[in-house]
Amino acid sequence: MTRTARGSGRAAARKAGKPGKAAPAVPAAPAASAPRAAKERPPKARGSHAARTDPRERLRRVLFLVPYAVRHPGIPVKDLARRCGCTEKELVEDLDFLLGVGSPPFAPDDFLDLYVERDRVYVALHQSFSRPPRFTESEAAALAAAAQGLGGEGRERAVEALRDAVPRDRRASFDELVGRIYAGAPPARDSVLGRLQRAIADRHSVKLAYHSASRDAETERVVHPYTLAQRFGHWYLYGHDAARGKALAFRVDRIRDCAALPDRFEAPSEAELARARLFSEPSGEPVRLRLGPQAAPWALSRPGIALAKRTEKGGAVVEIRGAGDEWATRLALSLGGDAEVIAPASARRHFVEAVRRTLARYEPPGS
Amino acid sequence: MQKDQRLLDLAALLLKAAEPVSWREIQEQFPEDYGGTDEAAIRKFERDKADLLELGIPVRYAAGDEDLPAGYLIDRDEFYLPDLKLPPEDLALLYVAGSAALASGAFPYSRDLAHALSKLSFAARAPGASEAAAFAARRLTADAGEPRPEVAQWIEELSRAIALRKRVHLAYLGAERRERTERDVDPYGLFQKGGAWFLAGYCHLREDIRTFHVSRIEALTVNPAAPRTPDFKPRKDFSIAAYATREAWEYDVHAPVRCRVRLDPPIPAEVLASFGPRARTREEGGGAVIEVDATNQEGLLRHVLALGERAEILAPKALRERAREVLSTLARRLA
Known part of the structure; x- marks a missing residue:
């Protein structure tokens, strides 16, 4: 068999095999409306796009796309695109591409067959791609x-x-x-993190003994734990606080104790989660630190620390969102005397007090 | 034919075949791809096989016997992602852990991680809560305003280079000397500490193993020559975990000095743990005295200062004096 013979054999087979199925699918079906045309296009027609995207990425995507569509017949194009981590346009291009995939002798039934009908994706023939391949x-x-x-x-x-x-x-x-990646683990917090993870996975409410920074007191909270997120080197629990009637973020290192309760909660809707924020919008004035030339480069390479302005001789003023007074003091002191907290006023006071009291530990009594 | 199509066609053929497919038959079915001289065709086929394996699809050669002809095949059991043999809670945990890592914005092999999470929904029968958790985690970090796309890019490129053992060329802004240097590095591994990522590797400029703060990398190129041939072999005694769990006062700056620190009660578990597994702790008057051997006293000083008035350096005297000096200078400036 020559290439042309095989190529035209494929195309002819596709054309002959399809009309019955393709016709009703036409209205809102870009993929099904011109599948063969897409296949017949020489490779370069899609050149610029193909050059931009790694062909291996596409293969990995379609090896997931096909089985996922098999398992979820009639999944909306939009949802499938989101699952595959691509745009709807890319998904439709993938479907076009897949229609050209088959195996010898390239009879109509030897091809993959996916089609779109009223913006939903169906798989007629999956050619054994019914489950994704093993993990790489x-x-x-x-x-x-x-x-x-x-x-x-x-x-x-x-x-x-x-x-x-x-x-x-x-x-x-x-x-x-x-053995080449170490993502680190804060060992002392393992048990709280571990219990939170299980509660999230099992959808159990948790009772927290939580140190609230704003009130500087321990409070008891009942929370529906939604997820964990890491920011600025801290773990946060994001979940719905029943008593306060809204979803909030909790610093995991301020959770002294955590117990799963027997009751389960309903999974939050995607609409509710789409509004999720780790830090509430009016999180107040960001903390500002003035840094000397020694401290500036170190601090600026830490995540979550933004440059506000450069000062003379390589110093800097930096801003940190969502940080409490105590955290700001600790950060400034960890920079070994080359940094001070300058704003907001409460954080400044906290810092000045901490320096004074810590210094007192090193001064002989009565001096 | 386009390569991606050829790979899938080949996989479809071998998946469907009831018995191993001979090389001759494969050549007949893919005439322009594996036609031509035998040697060139076999090389191309071997490359395709390697590409398929990189996608998680193993193509095997069966030598054949009286029942079966010799040829290539894809064993379905070896191809399909198996159910992970884990209790459902562990599977859910894996899902949550992976999502949180992906949501952090910069994680090694993050594209692979995204694919792995997608696939996990097949291997794990992931409960709805886990998928919701994944969605929320990604959502939470999407708008957190940390525009450091280059860090994510460096991590992605470094993770490839680590896997393929390719040398990298860095333009690096050293924090200590604050100067830009260029150097070749054999990337050994990546580790995370305090929310930031570090590269550990053999530095050809300093001729020793060095650590690099990924966000201080200004430019990076991976050796483009012979992408599938490794450039180096990591030192046998290198352990990324040992590197990553080194405390700041254990950096190799001077000869070891025994240091003592007093902690006042109540001592939170994480403060105690922050002195690392090699610290010796003695309870005293409700509080504790911690003893460590420091090879970088400045690191210990900063760690103790950050603990504020709850902590105090007791010994050596010189370090205690240095702490007093730092604090009194600060106090004078603040007055």
Whole structure:
């Protein structure tokens, strides 16, 4: 068989095999309306786009897209695109591309067949792509590193299971990669983090003993835990506080104790989560620090610290959003005397007081 | 034919075949791809096989016997993502951990992580709460306003270079000397500390293993030559975990000095733990005295100062005096 023969055989087969199915699908179906045309286009017609996107990325995406669509018949184009992490336009291009995939002898039934009908995706023939392929070693290693970073109790089991899900020939590479990333874990907080993770996964409410920075007192909170997020080097729990009637962020290192309650809560709607913010909008004035030339480069390379202005001899004034007075004092002191808190007034006072009281520890009594 | 299409066609053929497919048959089915001289065609086919394996699709050669012909095949059990043999809570945890990592904006292999999370919904029968948690985590960090796209990009490129063991060339802004240097580095690994990412590797400029703050990298190029051939072998004794868990006062600056720190009660667990696994703790009057061997006393000083009035350096005298000096200079400036 020559290339042309095979090519035209494919195209002819597709044309002959399709009209019955394609016709009703036409109205809102860009993919189904011109699939063969897309296939017939020489590769360069899609050139600029193809050059921009890594072809391997597309393959990885479609190897997930097909089985996902098989499992969720009639999934809206929009939802499938979101699941695949691409735009709707890219998804429709992927569907076009997939229609050209098949195996010898390239009879109509030897091709993949996905179609769009009223903005929904259906799979008529999946050609055994009914489940995604195994994890690549870097996929599995990235997940393993993430699990390690969170320090859950099931980490060892998870790494073992991930390893088993990598093709046999790549397991040695997986082992090596796992040894090359260390996402860190705050060991002292393992148990609180671990319990929070389980509660999130099981959708159990939690009772927290929480040190509220604004009131400088420990409070008891009942929270529906939605998720964990890491910002500026701190873990935050984001969840719905029943007594306050709204979703809030809780610094995990201020949770002294955490207990799962027996009752389960309903998963929050996506609309509710779409409004989620880690820091409430009027989080007040950002904390400002003045830094000397020694401290400035170090502080500026830390996440969450923004440059407000450069000062003479390589110093800087920096701003930090969502930081409390105590946190600001600790940061400034950790810079070894080359930094001071300048705003807001309350943070400045806190800092001045802390310096005075700490210094007193080093002064002989009565001096 | 486009390569991505050829790879999928090949996978479809081998998945469907009831028995191993011979090389001759593959050549017949893909005439312009694997036609031509045998040697060139086999090389191309071997590259395609390697590409498929990188996608998680193992193509195997079966030598054949009296029942089966010799040829290539994809074993379905070896191809399909298996159910992870984990209790459902562990699977949910994995989902939450992966989502939180992805949401942090910069994580090694973040594109792979995104694919892995998608696939996990097949391997884990992920409960709705976990998917919702993932969505929320991504949402929470999407608008957190941390415009450091280059850090995410460096981490992505470094993770590739680490996996393929390719040398990188860095333009690096040193914090101590505040000067821009250029150097070749063999990237050994990435670690996270205090929310920031660090590269550890063999530095050809300093001729030793060095740590680099990823956000201080100004430019980075991965050696483009022979992308599939490793440039180096990491030192046998190197351990990223040991590197990552080094405390600031354990950096190699001077000979070890025994230091003592007093902590006042109540001592939160995380403060106690912040002195690391090698610290010795003795309870005293409700509080505690911590003893560490420091090879960088300045690091210990900063750590103790950050704890504020709850902590005090007891020994050595010189370090205690230095703490007093730093604080009194500050106090004078603030007065």
